[in-house]
Amino acid sequence: MKSKEKAQKQPKRVPIREDLFTMPLDRLDQVRMKGSRCRDCGEVFMGKATTCANCCGTGMEELTLSNKGTLWTYTIIRYQPPGDYKGPVDPFVPFVEGLVELPDGIRVVAPVKDCDFEKIRIGMPLELVVHELFQDGDGNQVVAFYFRPASA
Amino acid sequence: MKKVAIVGVGLHPFGRFGNKTYQQIGQEAVKMALEDANVTWRDIKIAYLSSQYLPSTAAARVLKPLGETGISLVDVEAACASGGVAVRQAIQAIQSEFCDLAIAVGVEKMPRGFMDPMANFEQWQVHMGLSTNPSYWAMTARRHMHDYGITQLQMAKVAYKNHKNSVDNPYSMYQKEFTIEEILASPVVCDPIHLLEICAPDEGAGAIVLCPWEKAHRYNSKPIAVEACVHTVAMYSSDFRVPIESMSARVVNPGPTEVTSEKAYEAAGIGPEDLDLVELQDTDSFCELVTYEGLGLCKVGESGRLIDEGVTERGGKVPVNVSGGLISKGEPVGASHLGQIAEIVWQLRGQAGKRQIPDAKVGLAHVLGARGNCGVTLLKR
Numbered sequence: 403m404k405s406k407e408k409a410q411k412q413p414k415r416v417p418i419r420e421d422l423f424t425m426p427l428d429r430l431d432q433v434r435m436k437g438s439r440c441r442d443c444g445e446v447f448m449g450k451a452t453t454c455a456n457c458c459g460t461g462m463e464e465l466t467l468s469n470k471g472t473l474w475t476y477t478i479i480r481y482q483p484p485g486d487y488k489g490p491v492d493p494f495v496p497f498v499e500g501l502v503e504l505p506d507g508i509r510v511v512a513p514v515k516d517c518d519f520e521k522i523r524i525g526m527p528l529e530l531v532v533h534e535l536f537q538d539g540d541g542n543q544v545v546a547f548y549f550r551p552a553s554a
Numbered sequence: 555m556k557k558v559a560i561v562g563v564g565l566h567p568f569g570r571f572g573n574k575t576y577q578q579i580g581q582e583a584v585k586m587a588l589e590d591a592n593v594t595w596r597d598i599k600i601a602y603l604s605s606q607y608l609p610s611t612a613a614a615r616v617l618k619p620l621g622e623t624g625i626s627l628v629d630v631e632a633a634c635a636s637g638g639v640a641v642r643q644a645i646q647a648i649q650s651e652f653c654d655l656a657i658a659v660g661v662e663k664m665p666r667g668f669m670d671p672m673a674n675f676e677q678w679q680v681h682m683g684l685s686t687n688p689s690y691w692a693m694t695a696r697r698h699m700h701d702y703g704i705t706q707l708q709m710a711k712v713a714y715k716n717h718k719n720s721v722d723n724p725y726s727m728y729q730k731e732f733t734i735e736e737i738l739a740s741p742v743v744c745d746p747i748h749l750l751e752i753c754a755p756d757e758g759a760g761a762i763v764l765c766p767w768e769k770a771h772r773y774n775s776k777p778i779a780v781e782a783c784v785h786t787v788a789m790y791s792s793d794f795r796v797p798i799e800s801m802s803a804r805v806v807n808p809g810p811t812e813v814t815s816e817k818a819y820e821a822a823g824i825g826p827e828d829l830d831l832v833e834l835q836d837t838d839s840f841c842e843l844v845t846y847e848g849l850g851l852c853k854v855g856e857s858g859r860l861i862d863e864g865v866t867e868r869g870g871k872v873p874v875n876v877s878g879g880l881i882s883k884g885e886p887v888g889a890s891h892l893g894q895i896a897e898i899v900w901q902l903r904g905q906a907g908k909r910q911i912p913d914a915k916v917g918l919a920h921v922l923g924a925r926g927n928c929g930v931t932l933l934k935r
Binding site: 418419444446448455456475477478480483484487507508509511512513524535546547 | 669670671672675676677678679680681682683684685686689692693694696697700742743744745746790791794798799800801802803804805
C-alpha cells in the first residue's frame with residue numbers, strides 16, 4: 403500500500419516523441435532509441451516508419467538503435483533557438499548540435515552536451531543520454547535525449 | 555514542347571518597407587511587368603503567385619484589386635523554391651495552350667529574425683533546441699570543409715563578392731561593401747557561418763509575363779526564351795541542409811541541385827560551360843560554393859578554387875550573383891526566384907546598367923529550400 407502511494411506521487415514520464423524510446427521509462431540509463439529497418443533494402447529510420455523512404459517498401463521491422471556513435475558533423479548553437487525551447491534559458495547555455503553516426507547505418511541530429519567546444523572534432527566517440535527535459539502542462543516529465551563524449 | 559518567352563518583368567526592391575502592405579508591394583511588381591510587356595491586367599488569363607509567409611488566398615488578395623476579371627488566381631508554395639514552381643506552372647499553362655498570356659508573381663513580407671521554427675520543424679525538435687534553421691547549413695558546411703578543405707576565407711570571399719556586387723543594384727537591401735575582415739569579424743550565427751555571410755528574411759516582389767515564343771514580338775522587342783524550368787524535391791538521402799531529423803549513413807544520392815540542373819541542361823541542350831551568368835541560392839556563403847559544384851561549374855570539392863581564381867566575380871568567366879545575391883538583397887522567400895529572373899532578363903536584354911555583363915546570352919537561376927525543394931530556370935536571348 404505504501405509503495406503504491408509513493409508511485410502515485412512520482413510524475414509520469416512520457417517520451418518527447420511517440421515510438422522514439424524503448425519502454426518502460428522508469429530506468430532512464432537503460433532506455434534506448436528505437437528505429438525501423440526496411441526488410442527489403444535494410445535502410446534504418448529513427449522511430450516508427452511504416453514505409454521505406456529509400457525503396458518504397460512497406461515491410462518494416464522495429465530495432466533498438468545503438469547507444470554509441472561518432473560525431474559526423476556539428477555546429478555550435480550560441481543563441482537561444484527560436485520557438486518553445488525547453489533547455490536552460492536563464493541564462494541560455496550554448497551547446498553543440500551534431501549529426502551522430504550510429505553503427506546501425508543512420509545519422510541522428512542531436513544536441514551534444516558536456517563537451518569542451520575547443521576539443522570537439524569530427525569522428526569523436528559519443529554516447530546516448532536519455533533524460534527528463536521538462537515538465538509538461540499535465541505534470542508529466544517529458545523524456546528526451548542528447549549525446550555526450552563517450553566515457554571509455 | 556512549345557517554346558515560351560518572357561515578355562515582361564517587374565521587380566519591387568527587396569528590403570524593409572515599414573507599413574507598406576504585401577498587396578501594395580506585389581501590385582507594384584505586377585504593374586511594372588504588365589507595362590514592360592505592353593499589356594493590361596485584363597489580358598492576363600491565368601496567374602500563379604508564390605509566397606510562404608502570406609495568408610491563405612494570397613494570390614486573390616494581391617491580384618483582385620487590379621481588376622476582378624474572374625481568372626484563375628493560383629497560390630503556390632515550395633519554401634525557398636516557391637518562385638520556381640510559380641514560373642514552371644505558368645509555362646505549363648502556355649505549353650498546354652490553356653492561354654497565351656500568363657503571369658508568375660512572387661510576393662513576401664516576412665517577420666524579422668529567425669524564421670518561425672514551426673514552419674519547418676516538429677514540436678519535439680523545437681523543444682530540444684534543434685530548430686535553428688542555419689544550423690543545418692552550418693553542419694553541411696562543416697562536413698564539406700572536413701572532406702574537401704574549403705576554408706573560412708573562401709566562404710568569406712563569397713560574401714565579399716556579393717555585397718560588393720550589390721552596391722550597383724538599387725533593388726538590393728544592403729547595397730554596401732564590406733571587407734573580408736569585417737565579414738569574418740561579424741558575429742558567428744552558427745559555426746562556421748557569420749552574420750555577414752547569411753541572407754536575412756525581408757520583403758519584396760517580382761513578376762514576369764509569359765507568352766508563346768512565336769507571339770512574343772507582339773509584346774516586347776526583346777523577348778527572352780525560357781529554355782527550361784524544372785522543379786524537383788530531393789531524392790532520399792541526398793541533402794541534409796533541409797531540416798532533417800536523421801539521414802542515412804549508407805546511401806548517398808545526387809543532391810537536388812545536381813538533379814534539377816541536370817534535367818534543365820538536358821531539356822535546353824545547354825551545358826554549364828555555356829552560361830554567361832548565374833543567379834543562385836546563396837542562403838549562406840557556403841551554399842553558394844557548394845552550388846557551384848551542384849550546377850557543374852566545377853567538380854565536387856573544387857568550389858574554393860573557383861572563388862579564389864575570381865571565376866565567379868562580375869568580370870570573371872561565369873559571374874555569379876551579379877545582383878548581390880540573397881546575401882545582400884535578403885530573401886523574400888516567395889519572391890526570390892522572380893528577382894533572379896528579373897536580373898537575368900535585364901542582363902540578357904542589355905538593360906542592367908552598371909551591373910551589365912557584356913554580351914550576355916545565356917543565364918541560369920537557381921533556388922533551393924526546405925526539404926530539398928529546388929528550382930532551376932534557364933534563359934536565353
